[in-house]
Amino acid sequence: MDDRDEAVRLAVYRGLAASGRMPAHDALAAHASLSEAEVAGALERLAAARHVVFDEEHRIVLAHPFATRSFGFSVMGGRTIWWGGCAWDAFAIPHLVPDEPHALIATTCPACGSPHAWTVSRTEEPDAPQVAHFLVPVAHVWDDVVHTCSHQRIFCSEDCVEAWLSRTGNERGYVMDLPTLWRLAARWYEGRLDSPYRRREPAEAREYFASVGLTGPFWGS
Structure with a gap:
């Protein structure tokens, strides 16, 4: 640049x-x-x-990972409150911002409206039963990135995912547990607050996803 x-x-x-x-x-x-x-x-x-x-x-x-309006996730640190752009971004913010060793991430289940909150740190995966559903494969994130981010959400369970899909008419995307979401978010935005910043090439992104346990369907085609 x-x-x-x-x-x-x-x-x-x-x-x-x-x-x-x-x-x-x-x-x-x-x-x-x-x-x-x-x-x-x-x-x-x-x-x-x-x-x-x-x-x-x-x-x-x-x-990314910051938003300027609600996409369904608030991230509260000791001194600052952020909007997370999606489930992925919300879990990334505590890993990225300086001087905030942990943050409280809050959202609601899109299917039933149940509130959820987790204290997320840089050092420990969350021990939580909820699941994240990514409607759009990563390969198509930028076809309509606002739509994509609006549909990376966290549900109470896979039952709630299926109920939401049935109600909305959407096809099932990629479902992951929260420890996997935490690993995905942990290093994805490394260097974004430094200069110069270089975005990952697609091959590098695929390697990163594989390193945190995400398989081919996550990428899409």
Whole structure:
């Protein structure tokens, strides 16, 4: 990336990590030593490169793993509350943010509305019976990333997954237990708050998924 784009990317991610809020354009401009017009151009290029996601009103709604509105997951640290962009992202935030050894992740089951919360740390897999359901295979995440993230949710059990699928008419996606979700999230965003940041190539991503126990159907075709 252009150095200016990388400076804006870093300011976005560090701002979200520190406060849970998207920095304003003037704050990004000051941090990156750019004009607000240059910041706007950089954000367009970052969106094209899949570092940030605009919503239908052209506001940044996702800078994975952070979201700027609810996607069903809150992540509460000792000093900051974040929105997690999906189940994967919510479990990734405690691994990524500095000075927060653990966080309380909360959500509700999409099938029955039961509330769930887990204290998630960087060192121990959660001992919990719930399951995560990923409706969209990873290979198709960016076909409609907002739709994808809206449908990476945690259910009480596989029975609740099946009840939700029956009610909504969706086909079954990939189901994993929460220890597997924790392992998936643990190192996926390593380096995102540092510079320069390099995204994984598809082959590297497949290797990473295999290393945490996720098989071919998780990737999709």
